[in-house]
Each structure stands twice: as structure tokens, then as C-alpha cells.
Amino acid sequence: MNPQILVDGLIAGAMYGLGAIGVTLTYSILRFANFAHSELLTFGAYAALALSSALGVLSAGLLAPLGPFSFGWSLPLAAITAMALTGLLALAVDAVLFGRLRARRSSIIVMVMASFGAALTLRSLLEFVFTSKPAYFTRELQIALPLGGGMRATPDQLLALVLAIALVVAVHLLLTRTAIGRSMRAVSENQALAGVVGVDVRRVIRVVWLLGAVLACVAGIMAGLLVQLRPYMGFDLLLPLFAAAILGGIGSVPGAMLAGLIVGLAEAGTVQLVGAEWRTAVAFIILVLVLLLRPHGLFGRPQA
Amino acid sequence: MNAAAPPPALATRALVAGYERDLPIVRGVDFEVAPAELVVILGPNGAGKSTLVKAIAGLVPIHAGQAFLAGADITASPVQEKVRHGLAFVPQTENIFATLTIQDNLQLAADILPRSEQAARIAEVYELFPDLAARRSACAGNLSGGQRQMLAVARALIVKPSVLILDEPSAGLSPKIVGEVFSRLKEINTAGITIVLVEQNVKAALAIAHRAVILVEGELRHDGPAATLADDPIVAQLYLGATPAGREEQR
Numbered sequence: 001m002n003p004q005i006l007v008d009g010l011i012a013g014a015m016y017g018l019g020a021i022g023v024t025l026t027y028s029i030l031r032f033a034n035f036a037h038s039e040l041l042t043f044g045a046y047a048a049l050a051l052s053s054a055l056g057v058l059s060a061g062l063l064a065p066l067g068p069f070s071f072g073w074s075l076p077l078a079a080i081t082a083m084a085l086t087g088l089l090a091l092a093v094d095a096v097l098f099g100r101l102r103a104r105r106s107s108i109i110v111m112v113m114a115s116f117g118a119a120l121t122l123r124s125l126l127e128f129v130f131t132s133k134p135a136y137f138t139r140e141l142q143i144a145l146p147l148g149g150g151m152r153a154t155p156d157q158l159l160a161l162v163l164a165i166a167l168v169v170a171v172h173l174l175l176t177r178t179a180i181g182r183s184m185r186a187v188s189e190n191q192a193l194a195g196v197v198g199v200d201v202r203r204v205i206r207v208v209w210l211l212g213a214v215l216a217c218v219a220g221i222m223a224g225l226l227v228q229l230r231p232y233m234g235f236d237l238l239l240p241l242f243a244a245a246i247l248g249g250i251g252s253v254p255g256a257m258l259a260g261l262i263v264g265l266a267e268a269g270t271v272q273l274v275g276a277e278w279r280t281a282v283a284f285i286i287l288v289l290v291l292l293l294r295p296h297g298l299f300g301r302p303q304a
Numbered sequence: 305m306n307a308a309a310p311p312p313a314l315a316t317r318a319l320v321a322g323y324e325r326d327l328p329i330v331r332g333v334d335f336e337v338a339p340a341e342l343v344v345i346l347g348p349n350g351a352g353k354s355t356l357v358k359a360i361a362g363l364v365p366i367h368a369g370q371a372f373l374a375g376a377d378i379t380a381s382p383v384q385e386k387v388r389h390g391l392a393f394v395p396q397t398e399n400i401f402a403t404l405t406i407q408d409n410l411q412l413a414a415d416i417l418p419r420s421e422q423a424a425r426i427a428e429v430y431e432l433f434p435d436l437a438a439r440r441s442a443c444a445g446n447l448s449g450g451q452r453q454m455l456a457v458a459r460a461l462i463v464k465p466s467v468l469i470l471d472e473p474s475a476g477l478s479p480k481i482v483g484e485v486f487s488r489l490k491e492i493n494t495a496g497i498t499i500v501l502v503e504q505n506v507k508a509a510l511a512i513a514h515r516a517v518i519l520v521e522g523e524l525r526h527d528g529p530a531a532t533l534a535d536d537p538i539v540a541q542l543y544l545g546a547t548p549a550g551r552e553e554q555r
């Protein structure tokens with residue numbers, strides 16, 4: 001077995017994990033599967049691309065590669081703005097769509113269908129603005145560094161992995177050690193009781209959208225940097241994201257990341273051992289197996 | 305209302321409330337509780353007792369009428385604001401966060417207090433409930449029924465409420481544990497906290513209450529001292545329906 005699949009799997013998996021955290025948090029607090037989450041990922045990536053290109057036009061120096069990486073200052077600067085924009089987009093979609101449906105106490109299936117509609121709309125808009133041609137953050141070529149044991153990774157890939165792990169730890173600490181995290185866990189268990197205890201549920205919902213959107217944006221930028229940007233990049237990630245969120249257990253942040261890594265490794269292993277054409281089936285098979293054998297996932301709580 | 309008499313700790317005026325707009329469950333209730341009073345709300349199953357207290361707490365829409373806390377109109381204030389005004393509510397079911405630890409249940413309630421006071425207040429409440437203090441890092445879902453009710457009451461006391469409303473705290477508890485919970489409530493009331501208690505356990509509730517009201521089909525049908533009601537077999541037969549023992553069997 002080629003040890004390189006370990007590196008490839010972990011890097012793809014870290015991306016899945018970041019996206020899956022957003023899915024798992026919105027699912028556990030808003031109680032519906034948001035199929036538009038993957039479009040937040042795509043939007044974040046394209047927003048960063050547009051801003052980064054604009055910064056490059058303003059000052060070419062910002063495009064000069066930073067140390068061993070393939071990108072210049074323009075990308076991290078653009079990324080921060082893109083995170084804010086993606087957060088605003090999520091809040092806007094909630095204000096015009098999901099929030100209204102919640103106020104009418106719409107059923108879960110209506111929310112899910114609305115999220116499909118939102119996903120299609122966003123994806124078409126992005127395709128219209130940016131065309132379906134693949135785009136890239138940079139054209140710099142990177143040399144993969146040997147990691148020992150026959151494994152290689154580019155500096156960009158290693159950065160993505162470290163950043164993903166750091167973000168998971170940060171979100172986990174936010175949930176377990178802070179007042180807003182406590183409120184989020186309370187709302188996820190019992191929204192009415194949370195209100196009685198004094199939690200402003202609407203504020204918690206806004207925080208969840210922001211958090212999920214920011215993580216989606218980072219995952220989208222990673223996907224764009226390590227692979228390429230396409231209007232369908234988020235859509236193609238939908239199945240691995242949901243497989244990871246459900247395998248990890250709805251509501252569990254460490255679970256989502258661990259499961260993301262598992263899905264990534266399983267995909268890389270399948271490509272190596274079975275064939276590349278089986279890659280997309282892996283997430284589906286994992287999803288089905290988890291739903292059949294352990295629907296609450298690795299770290300979720302069983303539904304009563 | 306003259307300056308000498310304090311306003312009631314809690315009051316409703318012609319309160320109409322219900323889950324759907326065209327289906328009032330509580331139908332014009334006028335209800336007053338004096339400061340430091342312990343009032344029990346009795347009534348048959350489905351009378352609207354839970355709906356009434358949930359409407360006061362902000363969990364069920366109020367269609368008409370008003371609710372007042374110490375004279376201030378709280379009819380329109382959202383649920384999370386009421387606790388900040390001094391109204392604590394312990395729901396009938398699912399009244400603790402089972403996935404959180406005991407400590408986190410209390411800390412969550414304390415989060416609305418100034419940061420500098422939170423730890424001291426939680427410590428004070430642990431002193432009142434040593435059983436909970438001993439298991440503070442246990443998951444609340446692992447507690448027994450009686451301990452859960454104690455945690456729900458402890459959680460409600462964190463904010464030093466002026467009014468504490470409890471919806472059937474004795475439901476599902478053994479008679480011995482009911483006795484413990486009720487003597488706790490009496491102590492809390494003696495310390496000056498106004499208590500409104502919804503109960504089906506008529507005997508135990510009347511034993512600690514000052515006054516009792518009976519709700520039937522969303523309307524108040526009786527209001528009087530608890531002592532006289534306890535001795536009134538006709539009222540009991542008419543409005544209370546099942547005896548406490550009969551209710552245990554229904555569950």
C-alpha cells in the first residue's frame with residue numbers, strides 16, 4: 001500500500017471536517033439538514049478569489065509568494081474579508097428564508113426543500129458571475145516536500161491541515177468553555193427550556209450561522225487552493241460533508257472532524273486499492289452504513 | 305392601587321392564551337398572588353394549568369389580557385427577558401438539560417448574572433442542595449427523578465427570583481421524595497420567595513399552600529384559603545377528579 005494515501009486522505013478529510021462542523025452545528029440547533037451549506041463553501045472560495053485578484057490589481061506586491069507557500073498576502077487578507085461576507089450571506093439567507101419559515105413553524109421537510117432551493121439559486125448565481133470554467137488562486141507551482149516514509153506534501157497542504165486542526169480545537173473550546181458555547185449546547189437540547197433559563201435563542205442561531213459560514217469559507221478556500229475553484233465544488237462535497245457530519249454524530253464538533261478524516265482516508269484508500277471511479281461511492285456507502293448500523297454516529301446521543 | 309399596598313407579586317388580567325390563535329385554552333383568567341404567598345393551582349387533566357403558567361412564562365402566545373410582575377407589565381416581554389425581571393419557571397417535563405453536567409445547568413442559569421457574582425451564587429445554591437454539589441460534574445441525565453426536580457429548582461433559584469412558578473414538581477416521584485421536594489419549596493417560600501405551584505397531588509400541595517385556586521376548562525372556578533379547601537369534599541369531588549392515587553395509575 002502506498003503511504004501517500006495517508007497524506008492525501010488526511011488533507012481531503014480535514015477539508016471535509018471543517019465543512020461538516022457547519023453542517024452538524026446547524027443541524028443540531030436549527031434541526032434541519034441544510035443542503036445549502038455546501039454553497040456557502042463555494043461562495044466563500046469565490047469571494048476570496050475575487051477579493052484576492054482585486055488586491056493583486058491594486059498592488060502586485062501582494063501577489064508575491066509568502067515564504068514556501070504558493071500565494072501572497074493577498075490571499076489571507078482576502079480570506080478574512082471573504083469569511084465576513086460568507087457570514088453575512090448566511091445571515092441574509094436566514095433572514096429572508098429560513099427565519100421566516102421558522103416563524104411560521106414550518107415542518108422540517110419544508111426547511112430542507114427550502115435549503116435545496118437556496119442551494120440551486122446560489123450555485124446558479126455563482127456560475128453566472130464566475131462562469132463554469134475552473135479558476136485558481138495562484139498559478140505558482142509547488143514542490144512537494146518529502147515527509148519521510150515515502151510520503152510527500154506541499155507546504156500549502158501542510159498549512160491547510162494545521163489550520164483545520166487549529167480551527168477544530170478553537171470551535172471545540174468555544175462550545176465547551178464559554179457562555180455562548182453553553183447556550184448553544186442548551187439550545188441544541190431544548191430550545192424552549194433554554195429560553196426559560198434566559199438564553200436569547202435568536203442570538204444563538206445567528207452565532208451558529210456565522211460560525212458555520214466562516215468554517216465553510218475556510219474549507220472552500222482550502223479546496224480552491226489545493227484543487228481548483230468551480231461553481232460545483234461545494235455541490236461535489238455535499239455527500240462527504242453529510243457523511244462526515246452523520247458519522248461523527250450530529251452536534252459533535254470533534255466527531256465531525258474525526259469523521260471527516262475517516263471519510264477522506266477511506267476515499268484515498270479506495271482510489272488506491274479499488275480504482276478512482278469508486279471515489280464518489282465511498283461517502284455514500286459510509287452514510288448508508290452509519291444510518292443503518294449506528295444512526296447517532298460516533299459521538300452523537302441516541303434519540304429517545 | 306394606593307402607595308401603601310405593594311402591588312401583587314404576580315397578576316393576570318383577563319388573560320386569554322393558547323397554542324393556536326383561534327383556539328383559546330386559557331379563557332379570561334384574573335389571578336393575583338401577594339408577595340411571599342404560596343398559591344397552588346389545581347384542576348383536572350387538560351384544564352389548561354400548564355398552558356396558563358407557560359403563557360405567563362412566555363412559552364405560549366397570549367391572545368388577550370395582560371400579565372404583571374410586581375406591577376410591571378410583562379405581557380409582551382420575550383421568554384428570555386422574564387427571568388431577568390425575576391420570574392423563574394420550572395416546566396412540567398424536560399425541565400433540566402440532560403446532556404449538560406449539573407454544574408453547566410447551574411452555570412447556564414448564572415450566565416445572565418454579572419460575571420463577578422456567578423461563582424458565589426452557584427456556591428450558595430450548592431449549599432442549599434448538597435446532593436447536587438457532590439455530583440457537580442455528573443451528567444444531569446443520570447440523575448434520579450427526585451434529584452432532577454431538585455436540580456430544576458436549584459437552577460431556577462440561581463437568579464434569586466422574586467416569583468417561582470413550578471408545574472407539577474411531584475409528577476412521577478415517590479411519596480417520600482414528594483415530601484422532600486415540598487418541604488424544600490416551603491423553606492424557599494418562608495425565605496420570602498413567592499411561589500405558584502401547579503399540582504395534581506392535592507393533599508401534599510394543600511398542606512404547604514396558603515391559598516388554592518381551581519382551574520376548569522380554562523377558567524378560574526374557585527379561589528380560597530388552602531385550609532378550607534382541604535376539608536371541602538364537594539369541591540374536591542367536583543373539580544379535582546382523580547385522587548392522587550388514581551393519577552399514579554394513569555401514568
Ligand SMILES: Nc1ncnc2c1ncn2[C@@H]1O[C@H](COP(=O)(O)OP(=O)(O)OP(=O)(O)O)[C@@H](O)[C@H]1O
Binds near residue numbers: 323353355356396504
Ligand atoms: N403543545 C400543545 N399544542 C396544542 N395544544 C396543546 C399543547 N399542549 C397542550 N395542549 C392542549 O391544551 C389543553 C390544556 O392542556 P394543559 O397541558 O394546559 O393542561 P393541564 O391542566 O396542564 O393538564 P395536566 O394535568 O395533564 O398537565 C389540552 O386540551 C391540550 O390538549
Ligand SMILES: [Mg+2]
Binds near residue numbers: 353354355471
Ligand atoms: Mg400540565
